[in-house]
Amino acid sequence: MMDFDSVFSSNARNMKKSVIRELLKLTARPEIISFAGGLPAPETFPVADLKEAADRVFEKEAKSALQYGTTEGDNGLKEEIIKFENRQGVQPKPENLLIVSASQQALDMVAKILLDPGDYVIAGRPTYVGAIQAIQSYSAHVLGIPFTPERDGFNMEILEREFAKAKARGNKIKYIYVIPDFQNPAGLCWSLEKRKALLDFAYRKDLLIVEDSPYREIRFLGDHLPSIYQLDQQGENRGIVINLKTFSKILSPGVRVGWIMAHEKFIAKCVIAKQAMDLCTNVFSQKWLAEYMRTGKLYDTIKKTCDNYREKRNKMVECLEKYMPKRWDVTWTKPEGGLFLWVSLPHYINTDELIIKAVEEEKVAYVVGSAFYYDNPEHNAMRLNFSYSDPATIEEGIKRLARIITREIETYESGHRAKTSPEGQ
């Protein structure tokens, strides 16, 4: 029998299983209310309109939709994406765009193109676990930067200090990875000031910024802010921002289509990388999405999705306020967009351990906060998804979650009191 473990590459040995995807298997039982997934609400999928668009592809261009396509991506889809970006004030040319098999492929591609083993990427503490996995899969590391207490972006002082320390250690830092709009996992949104500060930092340190924007259009409260890609384009236009976009959250993840927007030299290298990665993105899906976009209905779908998520987010925040223990050390983010919020608990609660009890005793699930840290994870937080469940389920789920957290706090506090009062008074 082949000893597989001995033949795997260093990269393969550095690959980490996604805790989330493993967790999702455990929580798939129907009696469990799960806030663990990251699924869009299926009721937002415009099935009838998508069917019509698919019918048109079959009518008009079935043969070419079933054939190989170019690595760069379908020109018709690129045209529609350019119009879509134009409406947001962004002006890409076709050579600034590469159609990819959704954002995770873009994260993999960017890591492959930029990272040698031992290199570093600056990213948030916490940050998207799929980005960490992609970086690890090329044997590179993450230099984690915490956010400000106001959660409006990186703590820039710590960024400057950690960067200087890393440089002094001889670490090679290749790019900064950020999700400025309604970050996964915490739902936080970078302020305009912080976006500008990060761009300025990247200019000064000659670093690329990988701006991951899967949730950018899913803003259901507050005012739209320019992306860092946009700030660069409207400012010095140095072309150092690589912007990752996807249809996964604004329309459908099942179609697996996204796009990279970047300097044409960077895109040219991506095209070569993609040739060896999957030749081209699903051609049928590309032509299908182009047909759907031509109807102009995507804007309406996004609006409806935002309305749907606003209601659910409000419900979840309202229930947290209603049911959770009222304490300074039990807090949650109140996102203005995206799919997630982040609950912080007293330092003595380890959510990695609590998840077992939550599933078994209360039939409710979340994602452990520690999954979103490259190293030195914090253990007293959890990510809750509000996009997938209906409002009644959200209420019931938060009730259950609040019960188990309340019990944990009471148990600890009574034990703590018992310990500090040995007389048992």
Place this chain on the structure above:
Amino acid sequence: MMDFDSVFSSNARNMKKSVIRELLKLTARPEIISFAGGLPAPETFPVADLKEAADRVFEKEAKSALQYGTTEGDNGLKEEIIKFENRQGVQPKPENLLIVSASQQALDMVAKILLDPGDYVIAGRPTYVGAIQAIQSYSAHVLGIPFTPERDGFNMEILEREFAKAKARGNKIKYIYVIPDFQNPAGLCWSLEKRKALLDFAYRKDLLIVEDSPYREIRFLGDHLPSIYQLDQQGENRGIVINLKTFSKILSPGVRVGWIMAHEKFIAKCVIAKQAMDLCTNVFSQKWLAEYMRTGKLYDTIKKTCDNYREKRNKMVECLEKYMPKRWDVTWTKPEGGLFLWVSLPHYINTDELIIKAVEEEKVAYVVGSAFYYDNPEHNAMRLNFSYSDPATIEEGIKRLARIITREIETYESGHRAKTSPEGQ
């Protein structure tokens, strides 16, 4: 301005553009008869049946087809693939299968999982360029092994010798890459004896075999032979063969779906790798293909495709016999399956140079043989695709090709005569 060349990884610097894909751009003009592509015949795509299958997905399971799926792949599709493999005498379990975004992703994944920089892969001289690209994109190398004059597989003596020399040099050889059924580019098919010999070699040297089988079902002449995966499964069952399959040539490349069949331990590592590469394969396409396979019509489509390609292959071979110079050093393969044949020309003809003249003077295109060599390419061969053009176009294209080759030979020979007969007699 960012100096992009300075920030790319070693892997990115080792990535090579596909000569073929660049060439295809040049030959896209309508007046050119191109045998350069590797496209399936669009008339073989069962558009009406595929539309019906897509309609059923919209009816029965639109919401889940538009949602995220598991990294492992859709269970319904796996069931159909198992039945499909069973009919060929192969018995995979679900845990032996991973659904991938077609074979190129599998080639990338296998290279990522197995190769460290500087490692070696044994592969044919010539071999599929996409496999070479995937290997290069992890800074690994190819140890090229020539085929026998009978073109029934590797020259096993050279394999033994080159392997021993590489080991003596300290090279780390990780796997053997082969396409036993109607290999791209030469259309050759490994004999049963050679398949067994390679498996035995791999057993003795403790090597994995990556058996790439995109054309396996496209046999239009001769008898079906067991795959090396099958020979291992029916014999010692050591689980060392990783078999790559795809819908690209048997149904449609545009849907970008394939599968890896391998030992469950290897598949488990692939799943972790795929999480970071693209999360999951296009869910709509997977459910759509499962629906189509449930009709049982895939077998008929494959039969029709084989009939179609047999006719075209016969036409191309017939025209080569009719129009090409009749010489011992102008030969071509006569494939029993697949999409390609391989023309070898006199040693003094460089097809890398000839292609310009062929396109400009005769409006006919092929792929230069040198593209299919990792190193020390042979320059006197070309790959011709017979699946895409209709028979009349094949005849006209081969006429043109024969004309330019005849001219080249005459020019050389008359110059050669002139040189050897300085008196000009």
